[in-house]
Amino acid sequence: MYLKGEDISFGYEKKNRILNHVNLSLGSGELLGLIGDSGSGKSTLGGILSGYINNYQGSVSMDGKKIPSKGYNPVQLVFQHPEKAVNPRWKMKDILNEGHAVSQDILDSFGIKKSWLNRWPNELSGGELQRFALARALSPKTKFLIADEITTMVDAITQAQIWDIVLDIVEELNIGVLVVSHEKKLIDKLCHDVVFLDDINNV
Numbered sequence: 782m783y784l785k786g787e788d789i790s791f792g793y794e795k796k797n798r799i800l801n802h803v804n805l806s807l808g809s810g811e812l813l814g815l816i817g818d819s820g821s822g823k824s825t826l827g828g829i830l831s832g833y834i835n836n837y838q839g840s841v842s843m844d845g846k847k848i849p850s851k852g853y854n855p856v857q858l859v860f861q862h863p864e865k866a867v868n869p870r871w872k873m874k875d876i877l878n879e880g881h882a883v884s885q886d887i888l889d890s891f892g893i894k895k896s897w898l899n900r901w902p903n904e905l906s907g908g909e910l911q912r913f914a915l916a917r918a919l920s921p922k923t924k925f926l927i928a929d930e931i932t933t934m935v936d937a938i939t940q941a942q943i944w945d946i947v948l949d950i951v952e953e954l955n956i957g958v959l960v961v962s963h964e965k966k967l968i969d970k971l972c973h974d975v976v977f978l979d980d981i982n983n984v
């Protein structure tokens with residue numbers, strides 16, 4: 782199965798195109814790195830591929846079909862700031878099971894402790910919160926993961942731990958991952974292939 786962005790063009794303002802005729806293809810089980818300078822449009826492209834930005838030109842498809850905007854999104858986006866992806870007034874257990882019941886297996890894999898489930902988001906560290914975000918995103922219904930700087934806010938040891946877990950799960954579920962990062966070292970370690978946004982973006 783392939784996730785494809787074809788001939789994608791987009792600007793937040795009319796006169797200022799950030800993406801211009803971009804093509805990108807990601808296969809099931811593939812780990813593809815996306816590198817680019819800060820502000821070059823990586824997160825914008827991730828937002829388009831995962832359906833959070835709609836008013837772009839071009840097409841995003843999964844095996845040639847448009848991705849349905851209702852129901853479970855098979856293209857899950859996890860980004861750098863997990864605190865912005867959760868409702869601060871919900872307990873972690875409610876956040877976790879908002880879309881679907883997250884399996885005990887996944888919780889165990891991420892080392893999510895029972896006692897954390899009764900906490901508010903601000904009672905967890907950034908790394909702990911990111912484990913929740915990933916546990917929620919990696920359901921059996923997920924086909925692709927857009928991992929947008931998901932470990933930028935944690936130390937090197939935690940970064941390695943989190944990626945070890947993610948790699949195990951995506952391999953088991955045959956999920957394709959777009960690893961968005963400005964850290965070439967991390968991408969070289971994780972990915973089969975890498976693209977530089979500047980090389981595929983004709984701005």
Ligand SMILES: Nc1ncnc2c1ncn2[C@@H]1O[C@H](COP(=O)(O)OP(=O)(O)O)[C@@H](O)[C@H]1O
Pocket residue numbers: 793794799817818819820821822823824825826
């Ligand atoms: N919601 C927004 N409204 C207007 N401009 C934005 C918005 N989000 C991002 N931008 C601008 O779009 C450009 C690309 O941003 P982004 O995709 O976040 O880049 P990257 O992820 O590569 O750092 C930047 O110049 C940024 O300031």
Ligand SMILES: [Mg+2]
Pocket residue numbers: 823824825929930
């Ligand atoms: Mg970004």
